[in-house]
Amino acid sequence: MNFEEYAAKPLLAKAGIAVPDSELAWEGETAWRIAERIGKCVVKAQVPTGKRGKAGGIKLASTPDEAKAHTESIIGMEIDGHLVEKVLIEAQVPFAKELYVAVLNDTASKNPMVLFSSMGGMNVEEVAEQDPDAMRKIPVDISRGLNFDAALSALKGCALDGLEKDVAEVLVRLYQAYRDYDAELLEINPLVLTQDNRVVALDCKLTVDDSAASRQAEIIGQAAPEKMTALEAKAHDAGLKYIDLGGSVGVLANGAGLTMTTMDAVTYYGGTPANFLEIGGEAYTKSRIALTILLENTDIRSLLVNFCGAFARTDVMTEGLVSAWRELAPSIPIFFTIHGTGEDEAVKIVRDQLGLEPFDLMDDAVKAAVNAAAEAA
């Protein structure tokens, strides 16, 4: 789950990290009123992507009229595929230095990692690429956490205008917020040192672990909605993962690994997969809803069912699928290959109820489905 700046900053403030005064605006008139209250401000597009500045989605305004004009030009823009619907009107903060700080899950060390650079700002990615030393990587042992002394010593040698202790305190608070909100990534870029010697977060990016949603109920309502097609959203609501792939051979399998493998085999034998849709793990009882979602895709010309049951029982998946198939009576052909837990019962269901013979070899089922799709095209 991604949190846009306006939703993430209040969480930073709650963690004790200073942020500028700001308010959200959906149109120019509101922006004008906020700017009148705040004074000199920045108008910032609110979209879940990091490329706003370079795309022209962030503009300075000295007067309420300017804030209104910028708001009206930014709303409606498309940035990195996201339509801008709202802007954050935020007080300008004159700064002396821009820093970059972040905490993320480091899969290599299986521990959190703090990142710090004294060269923050719009070009931090390029800076880090050209000069890897410019980005400090501070490994954290999750069982110990990050304390002030460790944070301070990690900043040793950075010119921070005498604000080393304040920046170290921000790192400690940022780490705590990362832990409290089950973040995969919590990033401030830039974290600025102001001309009056304060440390202020001018932006914030937060990604929260989907698997932790149930214990982050207080904040998930603030997350940016995921960009999905209508069918992807329908599957999501049913607890299934569906991805539209634009091809003609529908794919239904259990488990992500087997589903990707089935798509690979369709491609290898000259076909094009219509979708990714898997009903493995706890979802193995959902083949009925899965079928209705597949059939709503009008590009589909044949359906390939590949069940290889470990945890997922193939008889349960097949029973749900076959009864839905008979009820919906689709006009496309269907091809089965079924192995693993419950396969004897599953094969019998397909034979008895559909009068079809499942293929013993996956490759034969794939070829048949690819050929049928080609003939129907």
Add this chain to the structure above:
Amino acid sequence: MIVRKEHRVLVQGITGKQGTFWTQAMQDYGTTVVAGVNPSKAGTTHLEVPVYACAVDAARDIGIDVSVMFIPPMAARAAAIDACEAGVKMIVCLTEHIPAHDVMEMHAAAAANGVRIVGPNTAGLVTPGECFVGIMPAFNAKVFKPGDIGVISRSGSLGTLVSLNLTQSGFGQSAFYGVGGDPMIGTTSRDALEILDADDRTKAIVLCGEIGGSAEESAAEYAATMSKPVVAFIAGKASPPDKKMGHAGAIVSGSSGAYGSKRAALEAAGVAVADVPSQIPVLLKEGLDRKAA
């Protein structure tokens, strides 16, 4: 380690629906299940083994080598730490969708106690003809047959398909090692490769990878040092980048974790890479023949 009949297995979450179904299947197959855990049923007996309030209590009465977790995601951290404190040698963590911070804490507890974690999000381990721990169809004779091929897989369903292909082609398996589909797993594909390389019963190894992460690149480094033939299949060539494919591990961002770089790394290490799983037995035969010649 490879699971053996003499390993004493504890089942955390033994009384639940899945715990019961799979414990029975493990017992029928030959796995030595010695105890179970369910805090609200401590002191009772389930499937003819004693039930304890926690793994630490069980370990006080009975020696335990392996703990297998049939535990929901939000309770997995506590259960894994309990098993670590009980002094088990290995935890097989089947649970999918454990919050990442909890997974990191589990790995920290395992490291502090010298415990190996397999998973999370693994389908388990099978030693055909002997025993299994987890949720694999070990008992299906079309899929698993005792033999001398080691199989490593991030995905349980793909591992099942590949084991089936081997059996259909006349091969059998010395061990199936499900390493798990999560991005932060305790035993990596490379670790499993080392374990099977050291196993006398294993003559050749099949590595089933997936796009995302760098597990296959790292395994390739080790494969380059091996004399046993290794054949690989990597799922996800036809998957679009920047999309999460259900497994938390299977996401490609930019060029890292992409199919091409994995395949190149494996081939450079002398690993034959199959385009579809049905080619695996053919490539294995070639590798074994070359070695015999």
